[in-house]
Amino acid sequence: MAYRRTERVEEQLQDKRNRILQAVRAVVGEVGFNGAQVTTVAEAAGVATGTVYRHFPSKGELFAEALALNAQHEVDVIAAVAQADGSASSRLADAVRVFARRAVRARRLAWAMIAEPAEAEVDAARIIYRRAFAAVFQGLVEDGIEGGEFPPQNPAASATCLMGALSEGLIGPLAPEAGTLPDTRALVNAIVAFCLQAVSARPFNPPLRVVEESQ
Amino acid sequence: MAYRRTERVEEQLQDKRNRILQAVRAVVGEVGFNGAQVTTVAEAAGVATGTVYRHFPSKGELFAEALALNAQHEVDVIAAVAQADGSASSRLADAVRVFARRAVRARRLAWAMIAEPAEAEVDAARIIYRRAFAAVFQGLVEDGIEGGEFPPQNPAASATCLMGALSEGLIGPLAPEAGTLPDTRALVNAIVAFCLQAVSARPFNPPLRVVEESQ
DNA sequence: CAAAGAAATGAACCTCAGTTCACATTATGT
DNA sequence: ACATAATGTGAACTGAGGTTCATTTCTTTG
Numbered sequence: 349m350a351y352r353r354t355e356r357v358e359e360q361l362q363d364k365r366n367r368i369l370q371a372v373r374a375v376v377g378e379v380g381f382n383g384a385q386v387t388t389v390a391e392a393a394g395v396a397t398g399t400v401y402r403h404f405p406s407k408g409e410l411f412a413e414a415l416a417l418n419a420q421h422e423v424d425v426i427a428a429v430a431q432a433d434g435s436a437s438s439r440l441a442d443a444v445r446v447f448a449r450r451a452v453r454a455r456r457l458a459w460a461m462i463a464e465p466a467e468a469e470v471d472a473a474r475i476i477y478r479r480a481f482a483a484v485f486q487g488l489v490e491d492g493i494e495g496g497e498f499p500p501q502n503p504a505a506s507a508t509c510l511m512g513a514l515s516e517g518l519i520g521p522l523a524p525e526a527g528t529l530p531d532t533r534a535l536v537n538a539i540v541a542f543c544l545q546a547v548s549a550r551p552f553n554p555p556l557r558v559v560e561e562s563q
Numbered sequence: 564m565a566y567r568r569t570e571r572v573e574e575q576l577q578d579k580r581n582r583i584l585q586a587v588r589a590v591v592g593e594v595g596f597n598g599a600q601v602t603t604v605a606e607a608a609g610v611a612t613g614t615v616y617r618h619f620p621s622k623g624e625l626f627a628e629a630l631a632l633n634a635q636h637e638v639d640v641i642a643a644v645a646q647a648d649g650s651a652s653s654r655l656a657d658a659v660r661v662f663a664r665r666a667v668r669a670r671r672l673a674w675a676m677i678a679e680p681a682e683a684e685v686d687a688a689r690i691i692y693r694r695a696f697a698a699v700f701q702g703l704v705e706d707g708i709e710g711g712e713f714p715p716q717n718p719a720a721s722a723t724c725l726m727g728a729l730s731e732g733l734i735g736p737l738a739p740e741a742g743t744l745p746d747t748r749a750l751v752n753a754i755v756a757f758c759l760q761a762v763s764a765r766p767f768n769p770p771l772r773v774v775e776e777s778q
Numbered sequence: 779c780a781a782a783g784a785a786a787t788g789a790a791c792c793t794c795a796g797t798t799c800a801c802a803t804t805a806t807g808t
Numbered sequence: 809a810c811a812t813a814a815t816g817t818g819a820a821c822t823g824a825g826g827t828t829c830a831t832t833t834c835t836t837t838g
Binding site: 515 | 734761
Binding site: 567572575579602610611612613614617 | 813814817
């Protein structure tokens with residue numbers, strides 16, 4: 349018996365693993381999934397190509413885990429906003445706004461996370477996290493309905509559609525081939541307005557019966 | 564002078580070109596973009612692989628043109644619905660419903676057209692046609708605003724978000740890894756309801772002012 | 779410090795689907 | 809029928825990038 353994996357080594361291993369994941373984030377934030385090669389990531393992480401494969405079984409799984417890491421963080425942020433005080437409408441508006449703002453800020457990365465074609469595993473992870481975001485929205489929609497703030501509706505469907513409206517509203521402007529964003533503020537506002545109205549409004553036509561269902 | 568491209572040959576050429584495009588449609592409708600290889604397409608079209616390259620410069624362009632063909636057809640269908648008689652709301656609802664129904668019917672194909680990762684050229688074509696659909700919706704939104712049916716809003720942003728809500732609402736259920744659709748009818752209805760409400764409703768909270776902007 | 783076992787390395791390898799191209803086939807016009 | 813030219817063919821080629829693995833470097837223990 350002449351070797352044993354020490355705590356210190358264990359830590360260094362974890363550390364290296366994290367460095368690799370962070371490198372993916374950095375590289376993808378720079379050149380997207382498309383341009384991100386394993387060798388490039390390894391270089392960015394300060395390790396050799398082969399080392400990447402001591403920590404991850406394949407490019408797809410590495411990239412998927414990197415996406416999951418980011419996406420989970422974003423979900424947490426949005427969930428926190430959603431759990432703050434205030435009416436369901438205002439919390440929903442805030443959640444959507446925060447999502448949009450953060451996306452616009454880290455534009456290239458956001459586009460990659462939301463929309464850029466990538467390995468199958470990455471796509472799978474994306475779907476999972478889209479659902480996670482939708483779940484947060486769904487909670488808000490349910491709150492709103494229960495509190496009489498929103499009219500009755502299918503919360504799951506509304507949440508999915510919200511997620512779609514939100515991403516589509518962003519994807520175009522975020523896309524790398526689109527130039528610089530002309531008016532970020534206005535864009536975010538329009539998306540927020542749409543989303544809020546979609547779930548929180550009452551039918552306008554046929555004519556409204558104004559009070560009957562209000563709390 | 565011993566050869567000249569006859570009308571007949573010209574036709575056969577066109578014919579073969581179309582057969583190849585149709586083959587792409589068929590193959591993609593079966594196995595998606597992912598599983599669709601040039602050789603497979605050639606086989607399905609009843610030509611040799613090389614022949615494909617006499618008609619199209621690359622896989623990407625071939626597939627992009629095939630997508631464009633389909634998408635243009637769908638745009639035409641939706642545009643026709645949008646130009647029918649009726650209120651803006653009803654036309655919008657019909658347009659959304661028709662889009663969704665047709666997608667659900669040709670499920671695999673629709674998913675490929677809307678969401679499946681593919682060559683860069685294909686993605687580019689997709690963006691163009693998403694905009695084309697959005698343009699149709701935008702026209703309806705503008706109609707609705709002008710006619711006092713819909714409240715004031717940013718028509719371009721609303722249209723983009725509509726397109727997003729519509730596709731996202733469909734993508735999940737359409738995805739090949741999702742099982743058989745449980746209740747197509749309900750799904751389509753929920754999406755239509757969301758879309759209609761998103762643009763046609765008035766804010767519920769703060770309290771409504773009912774008549775002021777109606778025509 | 780030496781032995782033993784892990785972890786790191788990175789150049790070589792492999793895979794696979796898009797593409798090519800030398801040749802065969804088919805069409806036109808005299 | 810023959811010359812000419814275009815179209816069709818599909819096996820072989822190619823290149824990019826993910827993956828491997830023999831070798832080197834590092835860590836632990838007696």
